[in-house]
Amino acid sequence: MDAFYASVELLRYPQLKGLPVVIGGGRRKVDEAIRDLPEGRTLADIPVDAFPRLKDYAGRGVITTATYPARQFGVGSAMGLMKAAKLCPQAIILPVDFDQYRAYSRQFKQIILDIAPVMQDRGVDEVYIDFTEVPGGQREGGRVLARLIQKSIFEATGLTCSIGVAPNKLIAKMASEFDKPNGISIVHEEDLQTRIWPLPVRKVNGIGPKADAKLERFGLRTVGDIAAQDRDWLIANFGKATGAWMHEVSWGRDDRPVVTESEPVSMSRETTFDRDLHAVRDRAELGAIFTHLCEKVAEDLQRKGYVGKTIGIKLRYDDFRIATRDQTIDRFTADGKAIRQTAGQCLKRVPLERPLRLIGVRVGALVRADSAEAAAPATSASRARTPPDAAAQTASLF
């Protein structure tokens, strides 16, 4: 989907069309500014001048989505609000409304499913679709079906998307970025050298900042540069799995199927504070937030019908380093109090001297609540062990 969150916001505030708009996460002030907007006859009647501007509301947080006019200023996803405010102070800022995005997400995915049932979920705004067996899926190399999907989604929602059609997921994903927004790109196997090899390695789904930097150190900038290397050389320098994978990918090879169903592995909740908090000085505030996160995860598990037995915490310190601790208990649970109890034990094992920026709670090793496993006590093989108290002096903090 094209600029998904922002596009959904423009559906309710069409007066913002053509303007630089950014969606920024988790800023209470922005939520309040939107709540306090003057009432128009409809949302579409609220004057543009009444909307909050980035320069007045930038704080701790990042941009999740920017409209195309905002991108003209160099503003983009994952950019800090402070930096974005310098590039485009007059941009309008709106808070994230996940419930709304999820609703549109369900809608566009259902439209696709009705046309092409082999669909893999890739988050709220992206899917893989296997056209192979869809009647008419091969017409004009897939373009006819791609057009039908675009048209159906637009007519039902007013949202646009960009589609890449290719022999596998790897190439299709890259192709989907060739013609944005509202475009269709078809890439054939024989287009590898002309259309894929010139791309920077970072365009490969799975090559992130670290791999990019390492490849750069070897002077490898493009996908073609990787393809020109010996498979054995890649393995020698990047490891058995990664090296072999890079070799396959650079030659456009990918045999992963489109997976239509999968079970969740973990569920978590985390929050970044408005200001850094200290385990001792801000103990009460932290404790309340921590308990609340445990309750939220428990609600999530119960609503979706899962139980888990590995409870974990995550801390982000003021210096951005991350610490995680987890503990596996001997019964599956989705109970807030049980989660809080074990998460509290985890907290005792982690250093709490530095100010904290974020705290999170996670439940993993999930099974469906109605499964046989969920009811059974731990087997001897998976018997939980109690880890030692590594930071006993902080034991009383929570």
Place this chain on the structure above:
DNA sequence: TCTGGGGTCCTAGGACCC
């Protein structure tokens, strides 16, 4: 005044078992 939130997968060491 840098840098969200919710995920998956991989690696590597250690415990433990047969």
Place this chain on the structure above:
DNA sequence: TCTGGGGTCCTAGGACCC
């Protein structure tokens, strides 16, 4: 009298993705 080999599970950290 020197301690093999294979397997699973658990834990911590890290890379990456949307």
